[in-house]
Amino acid sequence: MRDVLRISVPLTIWLASFSAVYGLQGLVCSPRWGAAGLGLAAGRVALVAAAVAAVALQAVLLLGLRGPRLAPASGFVRGVSLALAVVALVATAWTLLPVATTSLCL
Known part of the structure; x- marks a missing residue:
């Protein structure tokens, strides 16, 4: 069971963070954000x-999977979990990059 978690957690965290950040963007662009007294700068x-x-959470997870405490006994599971952690880290950085570089509300 732990091996399944080691393999699935990185991409699950990517999915959750993607949903949370773009959900937050929807909230920022809604009238409720302004009604709360917050501006676009906030x-x-x-x-x-x-x-x-x-991105920091994904990096910590990757480092944790490389360490001895969370490392699986099987070499195959270790390779797959590390590869998916790297993919999830890159996917998180890539999909959340527009949040920092583009205009918020069009």
Whole structure:
């Protein structure tokens, strides 16, 4: 069971962080964000902070999977989990990059 978690957690975290950050972008662009007394500058800060936190979480997970505490006994599972952790880290950085580089609300 632990091997299944080692393999599935990196991409699951990517999916959750992608959904959370773009959901936050929808909230920032909604009238409720302005009604709460927050401007687009605060929204940009919140979005960039969420994106950086998601990338940092993926990096910590990758480092954790490389360490002896979370490393699986099987060499195959270790290789697959590390490969998926790298893919998830790159996917997180790539899919959340537009949050930091493009205009918020069109």
